[in-house]
Amino acid sequence: MTVFALEDRLVASLARGVRQRDDGDGDAAAPEEVFARAAWTSIAEPGDAAAALLIDGLGAGAALEAIVSGRSATAIAEELASQTHVDITAVTPAIGQGLERWRPRLVSAQVVRSLEQAARSGVFLALRGDESWPHGLDDLGPHAPLALWRRGAVGLGERARSIALVGARAASGYGEHVTMEAAAGLVDRGFVIVSGAAYGIDGMAHRAALASDGTTVAFLAGGLDRYYPSGHDALITRIAETGAVFSELPCGAPPTRWRFLQRNRIIAAASRATVVLEAGRRSGSLNTAGHAAALGRPLGSVPGPVTSATSAGCHRLIREFDAVCVTDAAEMAELVTGLLPEPPAARDRRSGEEQRVLDALSTRTARTADDLARRSGLSPSSVRATLGLLGIEGLIRERPDGWVSATGSPR
Amino acid sequence: MTVFALEDRLVASLARGVRQRDDGDGDAAAPEEVFARAAWTSIAEPGDAAAALLIDGLGAGAALEAIVSGRSATAIAEELASQTHVDITAVTPAIGQGLERWRPRLVSAQVVRSLEQAARSGVFLALRGDESWPHGLDDLGPHAPLALWRRGAVGLGERARSIALVGARAASGYGEHVTMEAAAGLVDRGFVIVSGAAYGIDGMAHRAALASDGTTVAFLAGGLDRYYPSGHDALITRIAETGAVFSELPCGAPPTRWRFLQRNRIIAAASRATVVLEAGRRSGSLNTAGHAAALGRPLGSVPGPVTSATSAGCHRLIREFDAVCVTDAAEMAELVTGLLPEPPAARDRRSGEEQRVLDALSTRTARTADDLARRSGLSPSSVRATLGLLGIEGLIRERPDGWVSATGSPR
Structure with a gap:
């Protein structure tokens, strides 16, 4: 592996140090790829869409090699276009600007130090496809984390x-x-x-x-x-x-x-x-x-x-x-x-007729159906029917001289 | 006026007592009409759509006379149909039920007492068309107040x-x-x-x-x-x-x-x-x-x-x-x-570049543009352009050995 002019053995050892056995599908990644992904987290700031474009198109290792070897933006764009369906003229400026951002950070010593520190601290690299990888991140598209x-x-x-x-x-x-x-x-x-x-x-x-x-x-x-x-x-x-x-x-x-x-x-x-x-x-x-x-x-x-x-x-x-x-x-x-909210509790479970008859009843004075009709503004026949319903509910009591409310104040 | 078998003079006097000079258009209403509207507020409960139908179709006075004179629901519905476009078979049951509700309350003494009490208390009758009539009530349609x-x-x-x-x-x-x-x-x-x-x-x-x-x-x-x-x-x-x-x-x-x-x-x-x-x-x-x-x-x-x-x-x-x-x-x-809410205050007025350069600056240690490029992950040329903008805003200071932040902690 020529990346950063590091020996393959060092790259493999660093890559092993930041991966765990049970990392799932992503575990199958080659050491160079793991190392390059890790390196990219040092080189590109979070959300760098140009870096994601390059890595998705060429693979992390080849993308890293492309920028370390000092190739031009046009050359990299051409390589990218040969492998994916990107439009060269559209991506060349983005890659050119990316190169300017990434070059100041192409310092192998710092990347190596960061990976050694990770291995020492029990910090592991999670890749897309790993079981630990947060599934929802894929919805970020080109702005998803590189690792x-x-x-x-x-x-x-x-x-x-x-x-x-x-x-x-x-x-x-x-x-x-x-x-x-x-x-x-x-x-x-x-x-x-x-x-x-x-x-x-x-x-x-x-x-x-x-x-x-x-x-x-x-x-x-x-x-x-x-x-x-x-x-x-x-x-x-x-x-x-x-x-x-x-x-x-x-x-x-x-x-x-x-x-x-x-x-x-x-x-x-x-x-x-x-x-x-x-x-x-x-x-x-x-x-x-x-x-x-x-x-x-x-x-x-x-x-x-x-x-x-x-x-x-x-x-x-x-x-x-x-x-x-x-x-x-x-x-x-x-x-x-995604459940709908509970149906609103029945706010006025009583019908208008029931409420109006209840309003017209007294807890003390017994009232006849005709009297209740006059007070409630309902017809006597409607009052009689409603009294029947309210009686079943136990809300009223019948007395020899009429009806009383069994529920206290109507208000 | 035969309504309630009251003398015309009494009806006119009662009507005058509950109207004010400046009541606007509604003032033009005949005394019988004013009296009948007032009576209807005693006879029908609020929101009685059948009463509103009758009154809108026949006028309050004629509607009152129709129910006081003991006419049948069918006869009243026919009279209504002769003056408006209602469907007799549809309205007859509603009027029949209305008659049953209203009859127990056709007590002239009580209506007279209520109007006398109103006149004594400085309580006036407001009618649609009056200046004091709440304009929005008309949107209630058949459930609008009768008065x-x-x-x-x-x-x-x-x-x-x-x-x-x-x-x-x-x-x-x-x-x-x-x-x-x-x-x-x-x-x-x-x-x-x-x-x-x-x-x-x-x-x-x-x-x-x-x-x-x-x-x-x-x-x-x-x-x-x-x-x-x-x-x-x-x-x-x-x-x-x-x-x-x-x-x-x-x-x-x-x-x-x-x-x-x-x-x-x-x-x-x-x-x-x-x-x-x-x-x-x-x-x-x-x-x-x-x-x-x-x-x-x-x-x-x-x-x-x-x-x-x-x-x-x-x-x-x-x-x-x-x-x-x-x-x-x-x-x-x-x-x-109906104004739209104020546009949300600019949440992140600074561009990403500006924020990243500010993040990379120190308040104490001067840093070169290249150093800032490496720290911010931006290209050196982009850092230089951004430093110019931040300088204009007074957020940074130039020193012989580089740039420092003028704004304290970047966090």
Whole structure:
């Protein structure tokens, strides 16, 4: 393997170090391919569509070799066109711009260091086709991750009932309480709780899932050798032990604002539905909500007091972005199961006639059917029929001098 | 006038007593017609479509004479068919059932007493065509009121900007606070506040409107000689003095549950939009909301804590009945003005490139464009262009050895 001028043996050893035996279909990938995928997570920033185009067309290894060997954008585009159906003139500029982005990062020492660090930290590379690969990510198309770094055994495969619970870092006691109840209720319904491990709502969602002996999965915006935020180090360690922690970024990569925004698209895509539990008008969780909506995933939003700034973003999602107003775990679960809401409880089960006769009755003074007809504005015959029905229901009592209500005040 | 075998002079005097000089077009109505309309409010319960059919077809006086004189349903239907385009066989049963309902109430003494009481109490009869007649009621079709009893001078004519603020009797401090703010803000925007004068949200809506020197109108479910609830006697008196109080029911008629439900349809129809500010899962205000929705009137609902039972009905309206989530007076006003919501504030005004370069900058260590390219994953040329833009915005500073961020932590 000529890539990066590294010896084949080193490449194979590095690749072995970041793969696990039970990685599923993706396990069949050749060492060079595994190494190249891992290298690409260092070279391209999350969501780089040009990198995805190249890798999908040529394979990760050949794509890496193409850019390391210094070939021109036109030459690479021609190679791509010979293997896929892309339009050369359309992709050449994108590849040219990609080359300019990637070249400054073609530093083999850094890639090797990152893979060694991963192997040391028990951080593994998850590839599409692996059992652990979050099934929903494929819906991101050219913006899907090239690979994921993973700590922990739980995946989000095709059958996983996953739901993202996200919200503001600056959560209120109300928001944390509602999140706790929601996470516990969703765990009871067999859901995996997905979130971003941030302070506030995210942290509470993970914590409540763990406290309910549920499974929870976190997506981070930086390398998994060092958890962010550091104040959640113990929490994220527990998540990795019982569930899983994922990141697009390799070991050694710090989280940046850009990477947080890109991480949000993965949370939305990996989950069957996204619920925002508390969010200010400009909370980052609205970004996650936007991704969920763009992907056509169900989006729920929990209302709160209109006097609370930490619910303003949630109300905005309901008002302007068609989020479903959800108030408890059952309603959040419905987002995924697609069940229709329970039919509204019969609001006025009594017919108008029954209500009007009940209104006309007294609990003390017995009244005749004719008297009740005059008071209710119904015909005497209709009153008599209605009295019969109300009698069967036990709502009225007959006395020698007429009828009385058995139910107290009519109001 | 042979109606009820009353002398014409008495009928004319009673009719004069319940009409005001400035009653507008409706003032032109003959005394017999005014008397008959007033009598009909005693004879038919609110929403009686058969009574409306008869009165619309024959006039109130002739309709009253027809039922007082003991004519058969078939004879009345024939008379109706001779003047309008109704189908005799279709209307005969409805008139027959109506006769049975109305006959027990054909007691002239009671009608006379009710009109005398109205004249004594300053309660006037409002008819369609009057300036005070709430314009929107016409949308109720055959279920529109036959007439309204009125205290106070303010009407809800074609140009009135009216909005109904309704909600639970068992309001919380939160609900009352939000109602107070909403009513004050809507008064500032020139709205007339419509409500039902009940305890809780209704009362607060009226009170806040009065406190803001605004106009407010109440619709009651019983006769206006005695206000219900009696604990709001002083409040309703003030509403009548500065705005108006309306009812379909004549003096002497007590409110009943049926009449409350029918009253709700008038609140919804008389207002350009209805907002439910706080409501339990079975609050009567949901009935008003249902009427608003059925009439195609905009319906708003104020969210609250999901932990509060007094907001559960509001959330249900948003979830299941497509009510618009409204959080302040401006959003409630938008229901009526039909303005689109303000465009969402630019969430990520910075381009991806700008954000990524900002992420890569340090506040302390100066970095070259090439270093920033490697860190951001952008091409060096793109970094240089972006640095130029960020420099113009004052977000970065150039030093001899490179660039630093001028904005503190990138996160």
